[in-house]
Amino acid sequence: MNMTQNRILLCEDEENIVAFLRAELEYENFRVDVAPDGETATRLFSAGEYDCILLDVMLPEKNGLEILREIRKTHRTPVIMVTARKEVFDKVTFLNAGADDYVTKPFDTLELIARIKRNISRGAGAQTAPQGHGLYICKESYRAYFADNEIKLTKTEFEILAFLFDHAEKVKTREEIIRAVFGDFYGESNIVDANVKNIRAKLAAYTQQEVIHTVRGKGYYLTAIMR
Numbered sequence: 001m002n003m004t005q006n007r008i009l010l011c012e013d014e015e016n017i018v019a020f021l022r023a024e025l026e027y028e029n030f031r032v033d034v035a036p037d038g039e040t041a042t043r044l045f046s047a048g049e050y051d052c053i054l055l056d057v058m059l060p061e062k063n064g065l066e067i068l069r070e071i072r073k074t075h076r077t078p079v080i081m082v083t084a085r086k087e088v089f090d091k092v093t094f095l096n097a098g099a100d101d102y103v104t105k106p107f108d109t110l111e112l113i114a115r116i117k118r119n120i121s122r123g124a125g126a127q128t129a130p131q132g133h134g135l136y137i138c139k140e141s142y143r144a145y146f147a148d149n150e151i152k153l154t155k156t157e158f159e160i161l162a163f164l165f166d167h168a169e170k171v172k173t174r175e176e177i178i179r180a181v182f183g184d185f186y187g188e189s190n191i192v193d194a195n196v197k198n199i200r201a202k203l204a205a206y207t208q209q210e211v212i213h214t215v216r217g218k219g220y221y222l223t224a225i226m227r
């Protein structure tokens with residue numbers, strides 16, 4: 001009946017959560033592999049093709065943040081972080097490291113499954129890069145392309161680029177960018193400079209043109225030539 005089963009890598013060490021989630025996910029017709037520790041998680045995601053990775057933050061051997069960073073070196077697979085309330089890492093840390101989503105324990109299973117499905121459909125929609133020249137931003141999949149080459153951006157880099165793209169040719173201040181990207185997060189405004197520097201370096205692999213311009217004392221703008 002169902003042609004393809006989506007594959008989930010469930011990185012979780014709590015046996016009762018594993019047993020419960022596995023049953024729920026299999027009921028939803030997912031294929032589930034389980035990694036009960038960080039080493040197994042690394043081994044499985046490098047060997048297998050997964051449509052979504054559920055990543056518990058507190059795992060034996062390696063924590064979820066370390067694993068997330070390893071995944072993001074080579075894979076754009078959607079990653080949903082599963083965090084406990086009292087953990088030291090915050091949301092921004094995970095998003096900066098490239099997580100697509102996160103849930104807090106105890107989570108609502110139906111909500112988690114809905115998030116898994118949403119993240120998988122985002123990922124699937126971007127598997128074929130659009131044809132064309134210049135910059136292309138796909139907000140559904142959180143991917144950016146230049147001349148059909150995917151530019152591997154962190155979530156923050158993507159959001160800054162997408163914001164400047166939406167306001168092409170208009171100067172945006174660092175504060176406006178922070179507000180747009182982080183919402184209520186009050187960070188150092190040099191977080192914008194650092195991210196813009198990274199985006200420029202990544203774009204430089206595909207174009208000689210200056211895509212993001214600096215306006216001294218004001219902020220940044222993106223040229224509309226690539227639209």
Ligand code: CA
Nearest residue numbers: 013056058059
């Ligand atoms: Ca755990």
